[in-house]
Amino acid sequence: MEVIVFDVSGPFGLFRRGYTTTSSYTLPFPPRPTVLGLVGCILGYRDIQRLQNANVAVQIKSPLKFLRMGTNFVETKDRGSRVRISLQLLKEPLYRIFFSWEDEDFYRLENLLRNGETIFTPYLGVASFIVRRIDFVGRFKAVPVEPPCEVHTVARGDTKLVPEPGQFLVYEKVTRQMNENRELIESVVYVFKKDLSPLKVEGGEVWKVADQNIVWM
Amino acid sequence: MRVNPVKNRSEILFIYDVKWANPNGDPLDENRPRFDDETSKLFVTDVRLKRTVRDYLADYYNETLWVSGEAEVPDKRVKTLKIENLEDACQKCIDIRLFGAVIPQKKSGASETSIVGPVQFRYGTSLHRVKMMTVQGTAAFATSSESKQRSFREDQLVPYALIAFYGVVNQHSAAVTKLTEEDVSKLLEGMWIGTKNLITRSKMEHNPRLLMRVVYKEGVNYHCGELDYLVRVLSEKEDEELRDVRELKLEVSPLVSSLESLKEKIERIEYAIDPALTLSVNGEEKTFENVFSEFPLKKLGW
Numbered sequence: 001m002e003v004i005v006f007d008v009s010g011p012f013g014l015f016r017r018g019y020t021t022t023s024s025y026t027l028p029f030p031p032r033p034t035v036l037g038l039v040g041c042i043l044g045y046r047d048i049q050r051l052q053n054a055n056v057a058v059q060i061k062s063p064l065k066f067l068r069m070g071t072n073f074v075e076t077k078d079r080g081s082r083v084r085i086s087l088q089l090l091k092e093p094l095y096r097i098f099f100s101w102e103d104e105d106f107y108r109l110e111n112l113l114r115n116g117e118t119i120f121t122p123y124l125g126v127a128s129f130i131v132r133r134i135d136f137v138g139r140f141k142a143v144p145v146e147p148p149c150e151v152h153t154v155a156r157g158d159t160k161l162v163p164e165p166g167q168f169l170v171y172e173k174v175t176r177q178m179n180e181n182r183e184l185i186e187s188v189v190y191v192f193k194k195d196l197s198p199l200k201v202e203g204g205e206v207w208k209v210a211d212q213n214i215v216w217m
Numbered sequence: 218m219r220v221n222p223v224k225n226r227s228e229i230l231f232i233y234d235v236k237w238a239n240p241n242g243d244p245l246d247e248n249r250p251r252f253d254d255e256t257s258k259l260f261v262t263d264v265r266l267k268r269t270v271r272d273y274l275a276d277y278y279n280e281t282l283w284v285s286g287e288a289e290v291p292d293k294r295v296k297t298l299k300i301e302n303l304e305d306a307c308q309k310c311i312d313i314r315l316f317g318a319v320i321p322q323k324k325s326g327a328s329e330t331s332i333v334g335p336v337q338f339r340y341g342t343s344l345h346r347v348k349m350m351t352v353q354g355t356a357a358f359a360t361s362s363e364s365k366q367r368s369f370r371e372d373q374l375v376p377y378a379l380i381a382f383y384g385v386v387n388q389h390s391a392a393v394t395k396l397t398e399e400d401v402s403k404l405l406e407g408m409w410i411g412t413k414n415l416i417t418r419s420k421m422e423h424n425p426r427l428l429m430r431v432v433y434k435e436g437v438n439y440h441c442g443e444l445d446y447l448v449r450v451l452s453e454k455e456d457e458e459l460r461d462v463r464e465l466k467l468e469v470s471p472l473v474s475s476l477e478s479l480k481e482k483i484e485r486i487e488y489a490i491d492p493a494l495t496l497s498v499n500g501e502e503k504t505f506e507n508v509f510s511e512f513p514l515k516k517l518g519w
Contacts, residue, residue: 012340044389067253070245071262082288086245091253117438121337121387127317128263130339130385132443 003100003209005137006113007061008038013090013124018175018184024087026066026125029058029154029192031175032217034125035097042112042134043105044119049180054101057153057214060196062094093124098153098214100142110139142207142214150198152212157189159215162200170194176217190217221398223335223391225484226433229384229405230444230472231266232344232494233412234462236422239374241265249373250349257346257457259378263338266382270404271312273411278403283310283318291321303332307394314394315404335390336404341382344449344467346456347375372419377460379426379467383445386430405430406519409489426462426494427505428517430487437482447472451497466497473498473508485513 015027015034030038035056036048045051067089072082099109112118113136122131148162157171169191177186193199198213206213241261242248251260267284274280281298283306289297300306306320307313317334352372359367386401405428415423433439441447450456452465459465476483490496490505498508506514 011342065255069251070243071264072244084244091255112438115439118440119389119438120333121385121390121440123337127334127337128339130337130383130442132446134442 001055001100001142001207002106003098003140003142003207003214004106004110004113005096005098005140005209007094007096007135007137008122008124008131008133009062009092009094010124010129010132011092012067012126012129013093014087014129015090015125017173018178018187019173024085026088026090027172027174028064028090028170029060029095029172029174029190030125032056033175033178035099035217038097038122038131039099039109041120041122042118043109047180048178050103050105051101052177054099054103055216057098057216059096059098059153059212059214060093060192061096062092063196064093065091067091089129090124096137096153096212098209100216110136138210140209142209145206145208145213147204147206148200148202149206149213151201151206151215152198153214154190154192154217155199155201155215156204156217157191159191159199159201160203161191162202164200168194174217188217223386223388223396223398223401224435226388226437226440227386227401228431228433228440228442228444229338229382229386229408230427230429230431230448231341231382231384231408231425232379232427232448232467233382233423233425234377234379235375235420235424236377236460237374238421238423239372239419240378240380240423242373242419247371247373250347250375252347252349259343259347259375259380261341261380261382263340263382266338266341266408267312267316269411269415270315270407273407273414274311274403277410278311280311280403281309283313283320291319295320303330307332311400311403314396314400317390317394332394333390335387335394335396336384336401337387338382338384339445341380342445343378343380345379345452345459345465347378348457350374350376374419379450379459379462379465381445381448383443385440401430405487405489405517409517410519424462424491424493425489426491427467428489431476432484432487433482434484439479439482441475441479444472447475451500462491462493463495466495466500466502468497468500469508470498476509477511480511483512485515487515487517489517 036051176188315336317332319331354370356368409425412425451468
């Protein structure tokens with residue numbers, strides 16, 4: 001399997017939770033549809049339908065730092081006022097994206113990334129959080145790895161983990177699939193270590209890409 | 218009216234400063250200026266900048282706005298402006314052509330109701346650490362005719378901040394909203410003059426210092442992405458002690474080398490600069506025209 005690897009960073013990020021309309025806590029990493037949206041934006045797609053069969057893995061590469069900020073939202077129901085929301089933002093986020101896709105545009109994507117080109121303006125969750133840099137890392141052949149092994153990306157929450165003393169695990173319920181009306185179709189729980197060190201796993205489908213082990217979202 | 222459609226990708230760097238003002242209060246933090254405790258840097262939302270531009274476009278060009286500034290329900294706004302569909306909305310409102318919009322329509326999904334704006338801005342950030350201040354004053358009026366005592370008022374402000382905004386104009390999104398070069402000129406004018414015109418009490422002494430629009434050649438799908446990261450403040454004073462633009466220099470050597478490496482992709486640089494701002498390249502003072510002499514330059518004048 002061919003995998004394109006690239007790094008994406010920006011001064012701010014905000015990835016909303018799909019299971020509630022009221023919480024404005026950001027997710028610590030972009031959900032799968034957000035990554036597909038980012039790739040679609042680079043390719044110039046106006047929606048992500050064509051990308052639905054792609055595989056995505058995400059590695060959190062920068063320490064997770066947050067900032068809280070009040071925002072006025074427009075009230076869409078007839079109450080004639082603003083809604084004040086306290087937003088939580090990610091500061092200086094940096095992610096490594098692993099992307100595999102059986103489509104002729106896969107190689108067009110590689111070309112765009114190599115040349116630092118994007119068709120639309122890429123952003124991290126919210127249009128004003130324009131991406132600062134997208135750095136192409138390379139195209140690699142992925143080979144399957146037999147657990148037990150280490151995993152460097154966010155893994156599915158049902159992955160069997162090797163118990164380790166003093167490890168702090170973060171579980172997040174995250175949107176995995178949306179339909180064309182951006183309605184939630186499927187959520188999955190993902191896990192990563194709070195100190196962002198690799199997870200030790202005993203089972204599951206793991207792929208080796210260059211020197212990193214990944215799990216598809 | 219739509220004679221000159223936007224065909225080129227461009228990037229905007231806008232630097233302005235404020236003195237004894239609150240550039241953008243946080244309503245959930247007692248209206249204190251938005252501030253990052255970790256870096257002591259101040260920031261301003263894109264919404265604040267867009268408001269400045271919108272107000273200017275409405276006041277001086279009598280342009281119709283989708284986001285008028287009044288708390289209005291979108292349904293009502295659609296009726297007031299007699300908007301029939303998304304295309305019509307783009308035609309009527311300059312702020313939709315520039316910044317996009319979400320226009321809710323009954324029984325339609327998100328993809329049918331949202332228009333992506335060709336012009337996007339990041340949050341503006343101060344280019345140096347900023348001191349925060351609370352200044353007390355006395356209210357003008359008593360609460361009732363019997364009472365003789367007036368209450369105290371607290372103002373949250375910063376003595377000085379030099380703030381940089383970064384934005385991108387995307388030619389492909391521009392084709393969707395039918396954005397024109399004339400619209401972009403008005404945007405730049407609104408950023409420059411609109412910022413000068415912010416003269417409410419909390420926004421006194423806003424001054425635009427540098428505005429650059431790097432216009433890429435037609436067909437180029439590249440942009441640098443971090444113009445605001447490529448400039449920094451040089452001063453003999455500590456960051457928090459800065460009180461005036463004449464006490465600092467803007468070091469632009471990383472910006473110059475980045476843009477020079479992209480020279481073949483760049484068609485021209487449009488700019489406006491305030492004479493009070495000094496640019497430096499590796500510490501050496503230079504004029505804007507000198508610094509960017511390798512590029513076709515177009516001075517913006519209003």
